[in-house]
Amino acid sequence: MIQPLRIATPEGERGLATTAAPLPLDALVPGSGAWEVEIGFGKGRYLLRRCREEPGGRFLGIELASEYWGMFVERARRHRLSNWIALRGDALALLASTVPRGFAAAVHVYFPDPWPKSRHHKRRLFDPETVDLVLSLLAPGGRLLFATDFLEYGALVQEILESYPGLEVTRRDRPWDDGARTNYEAKYLVEGRPILRLEVTRTPGAAPLHPRGARGVLAAV
Numbered sequence: 001m002i003q004p005l006r007i008a009t010p011e012g013e014r015g016l017a018t019t020a021a022p023l024p025l026d027a028l029v030p031g032s033g034a035w036e037v038e039i040g041f042g043k044g045r046y047l048l049r050r051c052r053e054e055p056g057g058r059f060l061g062i063e064l065a066s067e068y069w070g071m072f073v074e075r076a077r078r079h080r081l082s083n084w085i086a087l088r089g090d091a092l093a094l095l096a097s098t099v100p101r102g103f104a105a106a107v108h109v110y111f112p113d114p115w116p117k118s119r120h121h122k123r124r125l126f127d128p129e130t131v132d133l134v135l136s137l138l139a140p141g142g143r144l145l146f147a148t149d150f151l152e153y154g155a156l157v158q159e160i161l162e163s164y165p166g167l168e169v170t171r172r173d174r175p176w177d178d179g180a181r182t183n184y185e186a187k188y189l190v191e192g193r194p195i196l197r198l199e200v201t202r203t204p205g206a207a208p209l210h211p212r213g214a215r216g217v218l219a220a221v
């Protein structure tokens, strides 16, 4: 069942229309701290950790699954965290409609669903048709952090990002310095499953424009 879009903040929650004006992020979480975004945050382990360890930072999470979204919201409230926004819904729909562009110092995407069947590739967050929507979140100099255990998809994501102007892409050859970030990563590390991690920086001053992206979804023209 498709759930309606929803937004939760420390102040409360409400429904959200895809036709709404861009979210006034700075009004929703006042302050001057840098914004970070996590897409598909699952049970929220990393997002909660970041909210707690950087009380001056501001965090926007996007999650499709109601149960996980609700779990994060409940925990963030229980810990009296005041620096977060949680959106429930399809990230691509939200990025194409209500999420502003060019504001994030960091975007985190860990173990996104790989959608292995080719007819489902358009649902991927990182596909030539959709990559602009994710990258357009980044402020100049902003960083994208990505990990997957689906190595074939990871290699494709790396190729897509390397063909994108204005990005520096590095494949990390070791775990993150701060250890396992998410539940999936913790589980796969214990299992010894190979993980492909990418660190990407949007070069300051470069205008992002994917050479192969469909004009209909291009976020940067």
Ligand SMILES: C[S@@+](CC[C@H](N)C(=O)[O-])C[C@H]1O[C@@H](n2cnc3c(N)ncnc32)[C@H](O)[C@@H]1O
Binding pocket: 039, 040, 041, 042, 043, 062, 063, 064, 065, 068, 089, 090, 091, 092, 109, 110, 111, 112, 113, 182, 183, 184, 185
């Ligand atoms: C494999 S899980 C990984 C969860 C978490 N990132 C981790 O590493 O533990 C993928 C997550 O992405 C969410 N997801 C899948 N498609 C999504 C979409 N289109 N928009 C937002 N979240 C999505 C799923 O609900 C799920 O929580």
